[in-house]
Amino acid sequence: MTMVADTLPPPNPIYRRRRRMDLVVRGLCVGAAIFGVTWLALILFTLFWNGLAGLNAQIFTEMTPPPGSNSGGLLNAIVGSLIMTGNRRRPRRAARPARRHLYGGIWPA
């Protein structure tokens, strides 16, 4: 659909200007997409890089320890999140992106 503008040599100044404008905007759009995806990659990378090292079975089976002790996990925090989310009103089917309602239960601002 858009190939015509790419392949024909621009015959006069107006065409050239329109084509240049088009290329600039397209470049910016691609740049925006890269920009957006980069943030996700950076954040996920940091999370996994630092998070996986601390992951073990204790996290899911033991309570949060008092300050200073070496053992313990995050069981109470995990169960708490589950209980609060479970108690929320079920996402209405009509509310379009229903999964966002679920997110809302787990990590609101």
Next chain:
Amino acid sequence: MLGILGGIILSLIAGAWPAMQTFGFEFLWTQRWAPSAQPTPVLGALGPVYGTLVTSFIAMLIAVPVGLGIAIFLTELCPQWLRRPIAIAVELLAGIPSIIYGMWGFFVLGPFLADTFQPFMIGIFEGMPVLGAIFAGPPSYLSLFNASLILAIMVLPFITAVSRDVFATVPPVLKEAAYGIGCTTWEVVRNVVIPYTRVGVIGGVMLALGRALGETMAVTFIIGNSFRISSSIFAPGTTISAAIASEFAESDGVHQSALILLGLLLFVLTFLVLAAARVMLMRLEKKAGK
């Protein structure tokens, strides 16, 4: 639903009443925030209100062009097989908890910006009349700009998802007709897609703005919690929600009441911004002759 809303407003007003009586309207344009000043606390909302407006404004300045750009890329330019992965990746940004954004901003983004981007901008704009004051040093890990950038990333998926959905509603006939008379992709977007979907796009932007105004946790982490207003966006500041989050737990008496009044103010602010957007939208529609 309305009952809940009314109840929230009523309890906010009730909680804020002592502060209203103590400070009156001066609360709105006092910058000083001194909960333990003698003989009475001096509290003013100017710093947090300024911070809220500035961070949201900068966030939208970044997020709206980028969000629209991604939406255009996804609907007009992107090869079919790449569309879903990119769309999902951008929407995943909405699924990252705000506390993660806050921690990431604190540990990774803040130091990075303070070491590279901020000195660079400060160097460029040094000595210029207005811009020099906006981009003034020293660089800092915790600043209005860092908070704005995090906010921009957080609201990006709202703008992109909504715009992409409404862009997809443009009848192919219209687009093909435009391409058929030789329009470039940009001209099709500019003259067919955007006019057709303007109301929906603005709706998405408003949704994003609403989130930016009220965002709490991520901003609290990285804005520095300083009530002094500085002309530089690289200086620490605070927002209404960040001030409430960081001080509410250890407040009492008039201080606590003032924080509740801040909350009420945020409510009013959000309402005003959204109302202004509605009015703008109605003007646009009138101009378009609908």
